Amino acid sequence: MTDKILSQLPLEPNSGDPPPPEQPHEEPVGLHPVDVGRIQEMATALKEPNLWLMRSVAAMVGMESVESTYQRTLEIEAAGGMLTKQGDRRRTAGGVFFLLARDQMSARQRRKVFGLPPSPLNNKKPKSVDPSPNPLPPAPKPSPPTLEQAVGLLKAALTIDPLKRGLAIMKTTLIGRPKQIKKLETCTLLILGQKAPPTMPKGLPPIPDTSKATIAVFVAHKQWEKVEAALKADPQDEVIVEGYPVNDAKNQLTGLWAQSCSSKNLQRAKREAQSKE
Numbered sequence: 001m002t003d004k005i006l007s008q009l010p011l012e013p014n015s016g017d018p019p020p021p022e023q024p025h026e027e028p029v030g031l032h033p034v035d036v037g038r039i040q041e042m043a044t045a046l047k048e049p050n051l052w053l054m055r056s057v058a059a060m061v062g063m064e065s066v067e068s069t070y071q072r073t074l075e076i077e078a079a080g081g082m083l084t085k086q087g088d089r090r091r092t093a094g095g096v097f098f099l100l101a102r103d104q105m106s107a108r109q110r111r112k113v114f115g116l117p118p119s120p121l122n123n124k125k126p127k128s129v130d131p132s133p134n135p136l137p138p139a140p141k142p143s144p145p146t147l148e149q150a151v152g153l154l155k156a157a158l159t160i161d162p163l164k165r166g167l168a169i170m171k172t173t174l175i176g177r178p179k180q181i182k183k184l185e186t187c188t189l190l191i192l193g194q195k196a197p198p199t200m201p202k203g204l205p206p207i208p209d210t211s212k213a214t215i216a217v218f219v220a221h222k223q224w225e226k227v228e229a230a231l232k233a234d235p236q237d238e239v240i241v242e243g244y245p246v247n248d249a250k251n252q253l254t255g256l257w258a259q260s261c262s263s264k265n266l267q268r269a270k271r272e273a274q275s276k277e
Contacts, residue, residue, distance in 0.1 A: 032062035042070050048094030056113045057101045065104060073097040150205035154249075174217065174241040174256060175264075177231065188224045190217040190239070194254075213252040217241055223261040230263040237265045 034055050043051045058066045073096045076082055081090045082099070091099070102110055145153065180191035194213040219227075219241065231237050243258040 031059050034058045046093040060113050069100045144203050145205040147206045172245045177238045188219045215254050217256045219258040219261045227263050230265050237263050
């Protein structure tokens with residue numbers, strides 16, 4: 001009889017591994033006779049296809065315990081069923097039966113029937129899926145202000161009370177080679193045009209056409225003397241001026257009051273001299 005029951009038990013999923021050490025307080029697990037016909041009736045009523053697993057449960061805990069578990073399963077199903085652990089769906093009737101059966105078993109009995117518990121790495125909850133059938137399209141990327149809008153904003157800035165604008169110091173760096181030079185009594189006036197601007201960062205409005213813009217630079221004689229000599233010595237050299245601008249947007253004119261004046265060659269020579277010290 002025992003050999004017949006043993007043939008009904010499932011193979012242990014980890015039969016290749018050494019069996020876990022028995023706890024001293026656990027009694028040896030006994031096997032019980034199984035009423036195969038009755039198990040078939042229960043499985044049909046619960047719509048449970050795992051007939052072999054229900055027979056294994058019966059062999060482990062006995063038919064009396066299985067009958068009690070079956071009746072409790074029918075009561076739970078009649079009352080509305082039982083949700084899964086995640087709470088996202090209702091358990092099948094067979095799932096309720098096996099859950100109740102597991103709760104009545106010792107740890108060793110559960111390992112014999114159901115195998116080792118799943119790895120914690122496999123217990124991750126599935127990612128939630130957006131139930132909405134028509135997800136909203138992504139928001140369109142904002143467009144930078146147009147040139148007309150930028151000009152309008154600049155004009156609007158003129159209407160702000162000067163006392164409410166806040167104060168700032170604006171410093172400009174100019175790099176180029178002047179062709180028109182006029183020496184005044186105390187300073188030198190340099191006249192330059194403006195090159196096309198480089199590529200600007202994304203999001204900024206377009207820059208107005210500067211092909212007709214004029215830049216007038218006032219440089220003190222003492223600063224200009226060394227620069228003038230450097231420009232004459234090298235036709236490729238360029239002046240570098242840092243100073244404070246004053247703009248006349250209507251006439252596309254920018255005046256620049258130089259605070260410092262040098263050239264590319266003069267700055268290169270200065271760096272080389274400092275590196276040798």
